[in-house]
């Protein structure tokens with residue numbers, strides 16, 4: 213590995229400009245394709261949603277015990293869509309997507325992409 217590679221690794225991009233209101237997009241800072249993924253944790257005993265956080269790339273509950281039943285075990289759930297209730301519990305993970313062909317199938321992404329696909333507009337002319 214060259215020294216330049218090491219320097220790049222040290223300067224980790226947080227992809228701050230890929231905002232959570234989009235499902236995915238290119239990071240203007242590093243040029244990588246980023247997909248926003250939301251995760252929540254739930255108590256595996258009673259199923260209550262737990263406030264979650266991202267610690268060392270692991271999704272974990274903010275508190276050790278469930279406030280509803282005192283349980284310690286939890287499960288991590290990936291959300292297909294974020295809503296205003298879950299956003300209080302959820303953690304946003306910005307995934308770097310290497311294979312661009314397999315991503316961007318969601319409606320919102322598709323709508324964003326129609327402007328680069330003029331063929332789709334023909335029917336309105």
Ligand SMILES: [Zn+2]
Nearest residue numbers: 225227239242
């Ligand atoms: Zn970035």
Ligand SMILES: [Zn+2]
Nearest residue numbers: 255258278281
């Ligand atoms: Zn519980």
